[in-house]
Amino acid sequence: MKAYKSILIVKMSSLGDVLHALPTLHALRQNCPDAHIVWAVHQNFAAVLPGKPYIDDVVYIDKSKLTSIAYLRELWHTLHAYHFDVCFDLQGLAKSAIVALLSGAKEKYGYWEMREGSFLVSKGLTGIHKNDHVIERYLDTVRVLGGTVSSVEFPLPNIxxxxxxxxxxxxxxxxxxxxxxxxxxxxxxxxxxxxxxxxxxxxxxxxxxxxxxxxxxxxxxxxxxxxxxxxxxxxxxxxxxxxxxxxxxxxxxxxxxxxxxxxxxxxxxxxxxxxxxxxxxxxxxxxxxxxxxxxxxxxxxxxxxxxxxxxxxxxxxxxxxxxxxxxxxxxxxxxxxxxxxxx
CATH class of the missing domain: 3.40.50.2000 (Glycogen Phosphorylase B;)
Known part of the structure; x- marks a missing residue:
């Protein structure tokens, strides 16, 4: 896997879905220990995300404003400031495709089941776990790009x-x-x-x-x-x-x-x-x-x-x-x- 320096993960909702994406976060951190990792999420689900050393920054996405030109312009500036090498759209929906598009990431990937036209923005990656648990489907994005997944771990916040x-x-x-x-x-x-x-x-x-x-x-x-x-x-x-x-x-x-x-x-x-x-x-x-x-x-x-x-x-x-x-x-x-x- 490339030594990405700036990574965006897009998984905005829901609670269970965000938790399902945490093992992919863990795998990305293991494969890219020096990367600056940012997670785009709806604010009401952000509490289950861990802080450092797994996530360096969180960007809150307001779904109700994704049709606002002013908000999209603001989001464009926020995301571009990170100079993303890669974006992982683990939502695979129209709303996440908008965020991935605005990210300015040089490479944009998602898991194989990209819906609502999100495949037009991010390349769906199909791995050996295509028909398995959704956690494994997300992890296949790391595997297909040459990364190693040694275990399935859920990094969680301190409680x-x-x-x-x-x-x-x-x-x-x-x-x-x-x-x-x-x-x-x-x-x-x-x-x-x-x-x-x-x-x-x-x-x-x-x-x-x-x-x-x-x-x-x-x-x-x-x-x-x-x-x-x-x-x-x-x-x-x-x-x-x-x-x-x-x-x-x-x-x-x-x-x-x-x-x-x-x-x-x-x-x-x-x-x-x-x-x-x-x-x-x-x-x-x-x-x-x-x-x-x-x-x-x-x-x-x-x-x-x-x-x-x-x-x-x-x-x-x-x-x-x-x-x-x-x-x-x-x-x-x-x-x-x-x-x-x-x-």
Missing amino acids: DMEKQIMRKRFTEAGMIGPYIAVVPGARWKVKEWPLTYWSDFVNRVAAAGMNVILLGSGEDIVKGQAIMAGTKFPNVFDYTGKTSLHELMAAISMASVYISADTGPLHIANALKKELIALFGPTCPDRTGPYGGETDTYIHIILSSTSKATQQHPLINDPDCMAQISVLDVWDTYTAVIKKVKA
């Missing part, structure tokens, strides 16, 4: 301070002992496990004596309130919409087990190598699920019956797909996992 903050909050709330982290929401409604199922499951866990904390963004507040309304157990705590992204990461990192459907925080748990249970229906875990699949012993994937039968991506025409995963399915998996954790 030591946030761990202290969350421990104090847990203590003040009266929570003593270990807990599991549950995220009841998802970006797409079709990917969500039914709320009544979550309530039933959380009550089973709490009745068995384990603390449960509910996590999620502001969009999950209503879900958290509904679960709380359906429980009488004092060892269930609602933090939906009540944490920063770093605090959410800290809470997940300290949990005994993490459980959710296919949503951004799931990939935080995966990056942290946290014992996790992932519920999948309309999306394919082999492509976008926790990296390592079930070959890593800390990953436990539960598929809906439709997903097992078809393995299509996505199964958006089956709104009842997630309801096929029963509470008993999740409970049985959880009891086996928590037994292992306590051993």
Whole structure:
């Protein structure tokens, strides 16, 4: 691989997608230790990015302004100041193509699945992992250019301070002992496990004596309130919409087990190598699920019956797909996992 001196990575959203691109960042830093690496991202997802020595600068992209000539001119000047040797568009969409075009990079590459005309700006690179997990597809851009990928690593920001903050909050709330982290929401409604199922499951866990904390963004507040309304157990705590992204990461990192459907925080748990249970229906875990699949012993994937039968991506025409995963399915998996954790 060339000894690039100035590299731009374009991966602006969403939370899980940004996390999926972190191993490529790690590989680029390993292959180009002296490069100045800049990441272009939407500001609300920037908190999961590590600082130095992996990333030297972050450029925030306002998607709502990408049709503004004045904003594009401003962005052109910002990006050109870095004199990029190369740009890696790992988004592969029209919005990322605009950023790649404005970057002024001498070389522009993307992974093979370039959509919405982005292939007209950046050259899609096809490697040996074309049909594998999206993390490997991104890493193929490094491999095809002659770089070495010795391992799949997730460089993450330091969250030591946030761990202290969350421990104090847990203590003040009266929570003593270990807990599991549950995220009841998802970006797409079709990917969500039914709320009544979550309530039933959380009550089973709490009745068995384990603390449960509910996590999620502001969009999950209503879900958290509904679960709380359906429980009488004092060892269930609602933090939906009540944490920063770093605090959410800290809470997940300290949990005994993490459980959710296919949503951004799931990939935080995966990056942290946290014992996790992932519920999948309309999306394919082999492509976008926790990296390592079930070959890593800390990953436990539960598929809906439709997903097992078809393995299509996505199964958006089956709104009842997630309801096929029963509470008993999740409970049985959880009891086996928590037994292992306590051993």
